Amino acid sequence: MEPSLIIAPSILAADFAHLATAVHEIEGAADWVHVDVMDNHFVPNLTIGLPVVQSLRKATTIPFDVHLMITDPERWAPGYAEAGAHNVTFHAEACDNPVALAKTLRAAGAKAGLAIDRDTPVEPYLELLPYVDTVLIMTIKAGFGGQKFMPEMLDKVRDVRRRIKAKDLQVRLEVDGGIAADTIEQAAEAGADAFVAGTAVYGAEDPAEACRKLRALAERATAGS
Numbered sequence: 556m557e558p559s560l561i562i563a564p565s566i567l568a569a570d571f572a573h574l575a576t577a578v579h580e581i582e583g584a585a586d587w588v589h590v591d592v593m594d595n596h597f598v599p600n601l602t603i604g605l606p607v608v609q610s611l612r613k614a615t616t617i618p619f620d621v622h623l624m625i626t627d628p629e630r631w632a633p634g635y636a637e638a639g640a641h642n643v644t645f646h647a648e649a650c651d652n653p654v655a656l657a658k659t660l661r662a663a664g665a666k667a668g669l670a671i672d673r674d675t676p677v678e679p680y681l682e683l684l685p686y687v688d689t690v691l692i693m694t695i696k697a698g699f700g701g702q703k704f705m706p707e708m709l710d711k712v713r714d715v716r717r718r719i720k721a722k723d724l725q726v727r728l729e730v731d732g733g734i735a736a737d738t739i740e741q742a743a744e745a746g747a748d749a750f751v752a753g754t755a756v757y758g759a760e761d762p763a764e765a766c767r768k769l770r771a772l773a774e775r776a777t778a779g780s
């Protein structure tokens with residue numbers, strides 16, 4: 556059984572020459588490792604792809620939360636599911652048929668996630684919630700770590716949470732971008748239950764301690780709800 560709240564450090568903020576070490580540092584303190592795949596097309600930035608994920612998968616047992624910021628996810632996303640990713644999230648803006656891709660990902664053994672970027676309204680996607688396992692609301696513009704959290708994105712989180720509750724769905728509601736000790740509580744209060752944190756974890760002296768601190772803050776914010 557998964558914990559009620561998920562802390563997912565993003566290795567985008569880690570040392571790319573020592574990714575296995577970075578993952579080992581947060582084992583036991585984090586629930587998922589968030590892997591940001593960027594293709595220099597969907598977003599201007601370029602990070603890592605399938606071969607790195609395949610190698611890293613062998614170095615740890617912690618579940619991988621793969622965030623695909625790429626065009627043509629229909630072509631590439633299933634490979635990450637086959638590589639053993641726990642959750643594979645693709646962007647709504649890059650996909651013509653999210654329900655079909657979610658089905659493919661589930662058939663390949665992964666959870667399927669739908670990401671909504673900063674400039675995309677969430678309303679048109681609310682009816683797709685029964686077909687996905689995770690909704691990722693960007694609280695920045697996708698593409699780079701270290702950006703400032705945008706509290707106005709939390710209206711989308713509230714909208715998704717309301718729909719999950721109304722329909723009694725089993726969907727994770729994840730936030731990504733600028734999540735840190737001073738922002739995680741508002742995201743949790745808005746209804747998020749999975750939290751990606753890059754800079755706040757890997758920029759910290761002790762990444763595992765940073766994860767524990769974030770979890771405590773999120774738990775406190777949701778206590779009694």
Ligand code: DX5
Nearest residue numbers: 565697698700701733753754
């Ligand atoms: C950015 C990525 C994020 C990034 C978050 O597009 O999707 O996962 O790593 O980094 P921070 O936590 O530093 O905002």
Ligand code: ZN
Nearest residue numbers: 591622731751
């Ligand atoms: Zn991400």
